[in-house]
Structures are given as C-alpha cells and as structure tokens.
Amino acid sequence: MSRNDLILLIAETIGVIAVVMLLGLSPRVRAKREVKFIYPRREGLFALAGFAVILALAVIYYAKLSHTGLQDDLILAGLSALPFVAFLLVRRQPMRSAGWGRANLSLGLQFGLVLAILALFIYNRIGTILGGLSGAQIGSLLYWLAICLLEESIFRGYMQPRLSAWLGGLPGWILCAAMFAVWRLPLWLSAGGTFVSVLPNLGLALIQGLVLGYIQRKSGSVLAPALYRAVSTWASLLG
Template sequence: MELTPSWIVILTEWLGVIAVAWLLSATPRFRKQTVGFRYARRDGIVALTVGGVLVLIGWIFASSSPGKMLWELIRLPEPARSLNPLFILAMISLVITLAALFLRGQPLKGAGWNTTNLRLGIQTGLALALLTIFLRNRVMDVLNGLSREEIAYLLVVLGIALAEETIFRGYVQMRLCWWLGERQGVLATAALNTLWRLPLLLASGAYIVLWLNLVIMIGQAILSGWLMQKTGSVLTTILYRTTSLWMNFYT
C-alpha cells in the first residue's frame, strides 16, 4: 500500500466528514436527545470493566490456539474472508455487551439505540456515507450495480460496524462521557476500541504498515466518538463506518 495516497484519501475523508457533520449540526432541525445515567460512577465503572474484558478477550482470541481454531471453524466467503477474525470477535463482543446491558435492566437506548434520535442518526449517517463514496471516487462503481461479491463484503462490514459501534460508541462511550466528561469519555473509549482491535492487527503480520494502520484506527475511533456525541445515535457511526470499510473492497 502506498503511504502518501492512503494518507491523502484518509485525511480528505475525515475532513469532509467533520465539515458535513458540523454544518448539519448547525441547522435548526438538528436536535438530539441526551441519554443520562442515574448512577454515573457505577455505570462508568461497569463500562470500563466490560471494555477491559473485551480487550482481554481480543488478545486471547488473537493469540490462543482455540481462538485461531474458531477462525477456521467459522469461515466467511470470499472476498470477505480476510475480515473473518474481526467479524467473529465483533459478534462475540456484542453478545457480552448486550448481556451486560440487559443484566442491569437497561434498555437498548442505553447502547446508542435511542428511537428519538433515530431519524437524525439515519439522515446524518446517509449523508456521510454518500460523501465517503464521492470522496473515494467510487460513485460510478456503485451506480453501475453491485456484484454478489460486493454485496457479501458490504453485509460483512455492516455486521462489524453494527457490533463495534454498539459496543464502543453506544454502551461504553455513553457511560464514560456521562461519568468522566465528553472529551475524556471519547478519548478513553477510543483507547479501549484500539486496544481491542490491536491484537488482530499484530496477528495479521502487516508490520510494514503497522504504525499507519494504528494511527488510522485511533483516528477513526476518535472521529466516530465525536460523531456519536453530535447525533446521540450509533446509526450515524454505523452507516459511516460501514461505507468507509466497504470502500476498501475497491482498493
């Protein structure tokens, strides 16, 4: 992978997403509902604990023999097979997070699925998705129709984005922001998200572009956290992250 073009594409995409989200948030119709937690410290500690457990599971999953056996047992079809480990880890982590949510008797809006912000999340997410396709210069690829391989890849990255954003931007970040403050909550969540993904990055053996990929992971996590705070809906980050990941199919 060429470093310079990658940086140009990534930075252009991020700047475009920030600009569009900022402009949309300035419109009079842009109104979100904030979800709070009665026991901020308790819920924050639970979120940190869940995040820490998921990071530990990620490292075990990437480095242990049983984890690697699971990669082979559940195999995605080509061309999404390279995403196999991340998809499986995301699904396992989502089940654990939802279990933690329901054991405390909390509704789905406590993981970013607030129906009041649903329309806002969809509108903003679709705008960012279309912008990403345009900035990646893939408009004609999409308009010309999608192959079975492209659709399969899209569904896999949708599953990854849905799980990852519900876990980190929804469950973890909402609680940490309510407890620690917005900036600290976004940064702490981004750190947990990066540590969760890091073992799979190391296991891939792509050491030549390790630092580039690590910076991209951190930047994406912070950007997604900021978008979540703007709209109050994980649908925004799910739609944007799905499109951004899907565009890798064409690289």
C-alpha cells in the first residue's frame, strides 16, 4: 500500500466514524429495534461453528484456485452463506435475527447511502460517475454489492449480534472483526504470501471489521455496512 493510499484510508476511516456518530444522534437511531436472544450462549456457539465451517471452506476453495477474481469471491461468499441460511431455516429463526429486520431497514439504507457518498467524495469518484460509467465498471460495482451483501450478512448480520449477546457488546464486536480478518487469510496466502508478509493486511482487515461492526451497531441493519463497504471498495479500485 502506497503512502497516498494509506492517507486516503485513514481519512475515510475517520470520516466514517464521525458521520456515524453524527447520525447516531438522531432519535430514530435511539429508537431502533434491537435483536434479543433467549439463549445467547447457544447462539454464540452456532456462530462459532458456522465460522469454523466457512474458514475450512475458504482454505479448500482458495487452495484449488490458481488465481482469484470477483467471480471467485462471489462464489465463495454464496457458498459461505449457505450454512447460516440453513441454521436460520432449521431453527426457524426470522431474517431480522441476521440483520435484516424491517424496522431498521430504512435506517440502514440511510446510513449506507450517506457513507457511500462520503466514500465517493474521498476517492474523488463523483466526477467519474457523472461522466458516465462503462459496462465493466457497472458490472464491477454489481459484483461488489452482491459480495458485500452476502459477507456482511454472515459477519455483521448473523455472527456479531450473537457473539455480542453471548460475550457482551464490546467483546463480541471485537471477536467478530478478528474472525472477519482471519477469514481473509486463505485468500492472501493463496496469492503466494507468507503469514508474516500478510500481517499488514490482517491488521487493516481487523480495522475494517471494527468499522463495519460499528456501523451495524449504530444502524441496527446489515444493509448499512454492506452498502458502504461495496461502494468504498469499488471506488478505491476504480480505474
């Protein structure tokens, strides 16, 4: 990562935290619906079991690939979502227990759009969008939206609320962010990196996970971190 990229990342992180704090002052945010679990320990153990499954899946998946792209990431995200969908169906739990509650959906959309626009300004992509996007650029954005909706539903939708209910808000938030970072390890290692060489990536992913978790905690919806992350990642990579 270049010095300029690091400066942009720091500016984006500070900006996102500041905006979320300001949005959090709204009475609507204070009145958002919180997910409650009758047996939090059991829910936390299901989250850990699901993570073990998708981590093993990621190790196997990336070990089989000679290279990776957005299509590969989308396939893995879809496969990784399946165990958690199965948990919800078999245990007859509603979608709101995975961050998709109707009561918080409009709030999540508001958070997500505001943060997405912030990311576009930071990466100076407003002019690019107004000037017209190519088919490839639009396709890339759609891929990122699909990937992030799936991955955020897993980590910030299913895992974080359950880990927080079991271990406490702060420990659950931090543990979920750490699990999100560890889940990326097979991808980085498959590209030829060593554990030591990917430590900076691990640290950045941990910070990203904490920021995304903070957005979810404030908005009460998985839509907010998913929209923000998709647009931010797309904007940072847009040629």
